Amino acid sequence: MRLSHLQDITGTATRPRYEPAAHGAGIVHLGLGAFHRAHQAVMTDAALSHAGGDWRIIGVSLRSRAVVDALAPQNGLYTVLEHDAAGVTGHVVGAIAQVIAADPAATLKALSAPTTRIVTLTVTEKGYGIDRATGLPDPQNATVAADLEQPDAPSGVLGLLTAALAIRRAKGDAPFTVLCCDNLPDNGRFLQQGVVGFARLYDADLADWIAAHVAFPSSMVDRITPAPSDATRKDALALTGCTDLAAIETEPFTQWVIEDSFPQGRPAWEHGGAIFVEDVAKFEHMKLRMLNGAHSMLAYTGFLAGHPYVRDVMADPALTRLVGRHLDAAAQTLEPLPAIDFATYAAELKDRFKNPAIAHETYQIAMDGTQKLPQRIFAPALHALAHGQDLRPFAFATAMWMRYALGQTEAGAAYDLRDPRAAEIATALNGLPRDGGRISAALHERLTLIPDALAQNDNWRATVAKILSHILTDGVAATIKAEAKL
Structure with missing residues (x-):
């Protein structure tokens, strides 16, 4: 019936x-x-x-x-x-x-x-x-x-x-x-x-x-x-x-x-x-930077590493460590909230990500990246830059998105970026060799996506380019393993 x-x-x-x-x-x-x-x-x-x-x-x-x-x-x-x-x-x-x-x-x-x-x-x-x-x-x-x-x-x-x-x-x-x-x-x-x-x-x-x-x-x-x-x-x-x-x-x-x-x-x-x-903004920042930011990072990294679901990402010890690193870095960019402990919230998020009964696709989360990255990754990165905090977790997420933007797995299989600016991304990358520095430069300079304060910062640019070069030279799995040891 x-x-x-x-x-x-x-x-x-x-x-x-x-x-x-x-x-x-x-x-x-x-x-x-x-x-x-x-x-x-x-x-x-x-x-x-x-x-x-x-x-x-x-x-x-x-x-x-x-x-x-x-x-x-x-x-x-x-x-x-x-x-x-x-x-x-x-x-x-x-x-x-x-x-x-x-x-x-x-x-x-x-x-x-x-x-x-x-x-x-x-x-x-x-x-x-x-x-x-x-x-x-x-x-x-x-x-x-x-x-x-x-x-x-x-x-x-x-x-x-x-x-x-x-x-x-x-x-x-x-x-x-x-x-x-x-x-x-x-x-x-x-x-x-x-x-x-x-x-x-x-x-x-x-x-x-x-x-x-x-x-x-x-x-x-x-x-x-x-x-x-x-x-x-x-x-x-x-x-x-x-x-x-x-x-x-x-x-x-x-x-x-x-x-x-x-x-x-x-x-x-x-x-x-x-x-x-009365004011949603502080709660919103917490969610966007911690949950959604970590989601975007693990989506690009996990998808490229061959993990179809978030739960698979959290079964990988190296990736689990990187998720924790990202949550900690994002929490440091937030103003205190009454009755909210960010460490407890981070632990709850990791438990939710691990839920074996939820088949949440990394590819699904990865869609519309150019719409999501500004508030999820670049906003906390700007705060970290202004306050002398660690930029690397956000640079790592950005480099993984750039690798995803190439539209091809390491095995050579093509995939749809599912991004409203996919055509602009393709134009920006057209004719470029698989060189981390040049790809990073093109996406920083031709796409008007990454805020100027980051795009013009030598430390940020060098870190993103170096991570992306590592991914392209040694592969996603090796980069994840090396990053998790830092």
Whole structure:
């Protein structure tokens, strides 16, 4: 039987402690991927179980139909599997009320509905169409350009949010709160600048109204969520007694730190473990530099070393040592946080990385490197440079990314970089020999990615070039082994 009603469940999976149909939708989520379903939707499910309210979610897949085709026949129900060394448990989530697939008109209608009080987003940085250098809409982005041509019939994130807010303003409806849940520094301010900047390009009064009346709280999210597989669906069947084509798997750990700014109200997310604070930035830096930074380092290094999963990386003693080194170096760049011990946090991260039940692909983590490295690697490296701290862990991560950027394994097999700037990288490297110094110089000088303070620092440049030369001359495994002994 296909999972479609709570009464269908016959296994040990737990179910919501509320009747889903009794609660209306108050949230529209853009970017209906596995992470949202393992994180924000789970916490919304917990909030509904504990405190009720019309806070169910209308989930929107902006481009693909696959997730929606899996969820729609199941009335939005799906199983979340939590894996650890002791085994697997399951919970069926009922928080998703409706799903929309690649339908801009239906999406705009949902956003404009007066019942929508919060819009949450997980679309990845490239999905916004915002130029990080300026904080404004990217004029080279095709979707942004098309939406500016037809602002009343948008299909992109900035266009949809702006058009919906314009409709609500014209009707006298209160604006929704916009809550970015992507791993981006100061993500609320990032999205606010993008939306206000988009509106200002064709309606200055609307832009001023958005700036004055729409809340864009920042948030920090954390939960490792591998891509679902046939094994995921097999486990879901065992735990529910139903076929579940939308099942996902994740780890027991989850974290959500949110700036508490919701003029139109919010779900009781604290019942799912969310932490509400006045300033998210310090927590965000901790996660980006420690967890995400170590993730990027081990992803490039592990992938090149032939380790398909994070758990395989952590089974390699030399790589485990380098992960620990990176975490320690990143922690030294952080301001103290109340009730947070960075050494304890680092130990928790290593335990999470080791989880044998989570098949988190290094290749998956490696994607979109040019979008991730600035905040994960270069920001702490800049702090280390300014404060006389050790640069080598960050230089090592950068050198491994540069080796990954060559797009070929040591055995000669080609792979897709899966990076929005892959063409620029290829152009920068075109015609260069396998020389660490020249490759490093090209990526420092031709890509406008690495901050000037680093790119113009002789010690940083020499360290990156030397490590990259070692990788190209002696191989990834030998470089890892030598680095771990330092």
